Amino acid sequence: MTTVKDMLRTYPGDKGALDGDLLARCIEECDRCARTCTACADACLAEDRVEELAACIRLDLDCADVCDITGRLVARYTPDGADLTRAQVEACALACAACAAECERHAAEHEHCRLCAEACRACEQACNDLLAAGL
Amino acid sequence: MTTVKDMLRTYPGDKGALDGDLLARCIEECDRCARTCTACADACLAEDRVEELAACIRLDLDCADVCDITGRLVARYTPDGADLTRAQVEACALACAACAAECERHAAEHEHCRLCAEACRACEQACNDLLAAGL
Amino acid sequence: MTTVKDMLRTYPGDKGALDGDLLARCIEECDRCARTCTACADACLAEDRVEELAACIRLDLDCADVCDITGRLVARYTPDGADLTRAQVEACALACAACAAECERHAAEHEHCRLCAEACRACEQACNDLLAAGL
Amino acid sequence: MTTVKDMLRTYPGDKGALDGDLLARCIEECDRCARTCTACADACLAEDRVEELAACIRLDLDCADVCDITGRLVARYTPDGADLTRAQVEACALACAACAAECERHAAEHEHCRLCAEACRACEQACNDLLAAGL
Numbered sequence: 001m002t003t004v005k006d007m008l009r010t011y012p013g014d015k016g017a018l019d020g021d022l023l024a025r026c027i028e029e030c031d032r033c034a035r036t037c038t039a040c041a042d043a044c045l046a047e048d049r050v051e052e053l054a055a056c057i058r059l060d061l062d063c064a065d066v067c068d069i070t071g072r073l074v075a076r077y078t079p080d081g082a083d084l085t086r087a088q089v090e091a092c093a094l095a096c097a098a099c100a101a102e103c104e105r106h107a108a109e110h111e112h113c114r115l116c117a118e119a120c121r122a123c124e125q126a127c128n129d130l131l132a133a134g135l
Numbered sequence: 136m137t138t139v140k141d142m143l144r145t146y147p148g149d150k151g152a153l154d155g156d157l158l159a160r161c162i163e164e165c166d167r168c169a170r171t172c173t174a175c176a177d178a179c180l181a182e183d184r185v186e187e188l189a190a191c192i193r194l195d196l197d198c199a200d201v202c203d204i205t206g207r208l209v210a211r212y213t214p215d216g217a218d219l220t221r222a223q224v225e226a227c228a229l230a231c232a233a234c235a236a237e238c239e240r241h242a243a244e245h246e247h248c249r250l251c252a253e254a255c256r257a258c259e260q261a262c263n264d265l266l267a268a269g270l
Numbered sequence: 271m272t273t274v275k276d277m278l279r280t281y282p283g284d285k286g287a288l289d290g291d292l293l294a295r296c297i298e299e300c301d302r303c304a305r306t307c308t309a310c311a312d313a314c315l316a317e318d319r320v321e322e323l324a325a326c327i328r329l330d331l332d333c334a335d336v337c338d339i340t341g342r343l344v345a346r347y348t349p350d351g352a353d354l355t356r357a358q359v360e361a362c363a364l365a366c367a368a369c370a371a372e373c374e375r376h377a378a379e380h381e382h383c384r385l386c387a388e389a390c391r392a393c394e395q396a397c398n399d400l401l402a403a404g405l
Numbered sequence: 406m407t408t409v410k411d412m413l414r415t416y417p418g419d420k421g422a423l424d425g426d427l428l429a430r431c432i433e434e435c436d437r438c439a440r441t442c443t444a445c446a447d448a449c450l451a452e453d454r455v456e457e458l459a460a461c462i463r464l465d466l467d468c469a470d471v472c473d474i475t476g477r478l479v480a481r482y483t484p485d486g487a488d489l490t491r492a493q494v495e496a497c498a499l500a501c502a503a504c505a506a507e508c509e510r511h512a513a514e515h516e517h518c519r520l521c522a523e524a525c526r527a528c529e530q531a532c533n534d535l536l537a538a539g540l
Binding site: 277278283302306308381 | 406407409411412413415416417418432436437440441443444445447448451452453469473476477480481515516517520521523524527
């Protein structure tokens with residue numbers, strides 16, 4: 001089964017000195033987080049007391065959208081466009097942190113929020129690791 | 136690590152009689168195919184004879200967009216909205232088949248096209264399996 | 271201010287015999303509908319009795335996603351890829367019809383639903399006009 | 406015809422003290438820029454010497470993706486989530502500036518690049534105006 005890392009290796013141009021494993025992990029965590037947030041928003045909408053989850057749904061939607069697009073930009077990363085990639089990865093780390101914090105408030109009651117908070121924290125970490133590596 | 140299947144299991148509402156494993160596999164293959172097509176388009180753009188790959192890039196972009204959104208709709212699937220989900224999954228199977236056919240023409244020369252064709256065929260199959268199961 | 275039609279006119283390749291005005295209108299209505307559905311979902315989430323609007327929010331999200339991507343595919347339309355474009359435009363007409371029907375149920379009570387139903391019906395019509403023109 | 410401003414006015418919650426006209430203009434320019442970039446990338450792919458436009462196509466794709474999602478986040482803006490909205494609008498201004506600069510290099514030769522550069526500059530301005538207004 002093809003992985004993101006396999007695909008990045010086939011790139012014929014120059015991806016610069018950034019660690020390919022960190023790039024691949026950031027893309028993978030963005031994908032996982034986007035899908036988890038989409039599912040969490042939908043599960044929240046099916047809960048009995050959805051009015052208590054309105055903020056959570058809104059953050060899930062923001063985080064899903066931001067992660068989707070951040071994964072695309074990181075997949076197209078080249079050193080030439082590093083400023084934009086960096087700004088987008090920073091926005092993504094913020095989105096993940098905000099969504100995680102809200103989901104953590106509901107984690108004891110809703111398993112989908114607990115799993116979503118975990119995916120958000122993992123993606124936040126992958127974004128921050130890429131930034132720390134000099135993106 | 137949280138999987139799509141874990142998330143679908145936490146849904147508090149009614150997903151109907153469709154096999155949850157088929158739903159989860161369709162979402163996962165849509166995600167993988169979307170990311171692979173994005174990376175393939177970008178790798179094609181970095182090839183020396185990009186003019187020979189223009190049709191491939193266009194299909195990669197269409198397929199990435201369609202898979203992204205199909206994954207979202209399948210993640211939000213409920214029996215009430217089955218008509219729309221089915222139409223979107225049918226469009227996705229078409230997108231994957233078209234992109235796979237074009238990538239296969241370049242598979243011997245470009246590894247990214249070979250891997251992308253594989254991901255497209257796997258996603259086409261997952262879509263068709265879901266349709267055959269009565270989506 | 272540049273319009274979609276201005277952009278389509280600059281395309282150096284062959285868009286085939288389809289009426290450019292119908293293509294442009296479909297893209298514009300997809301854009302308008304996508305944004306209106308996004309705003310309607312968000313307004314629904316801020317209503318007091320959000321639990322009555324859960325189905326509406328879900329359809330808003332589906333419709334926004336489908337319109338976004340349909341606009342992209344129609345913008346990249348060429349006769350070669352007409353099968354996929356057609357399938358996607360058909361799915362879009364379904365998404366718009368479903369979202370409009372649900373929003374119309376809340377139109378008397380919620381102005382955002384009334385406006386959203388209008389945008390969905392206009393986009394449904396633009397999609398159907400394009401299909402009727404032989405897409 | 407419903408406008409973004411009409412929709413924002415129907416929001417039942419609190420959008421804070423930010424100028425609604427600036428929010429609406431930012432959303433509208435993001436939508437226009439996203440669609441223009443998608444069409445420009447596609448027109449570039451149909452040009453004879455596409456290899457000279459590879460960087461332009463890549464920036465068009467990044468800019469279309471970033472504008473799409475920024476428009477969504479701004480449409481869902483509330484004061485509570487201002488930090489994330491601000492980071493995303495900053496990334497969007499960067500994406501527009503980078504894409505405009507590249508398109509301007511090809512504006513004399515390609516009308517689609519000239520129109521795209523204009524749309525990018527207008528969106529960059531709308532983003533910066535929103536930031537300057539205290540987003």
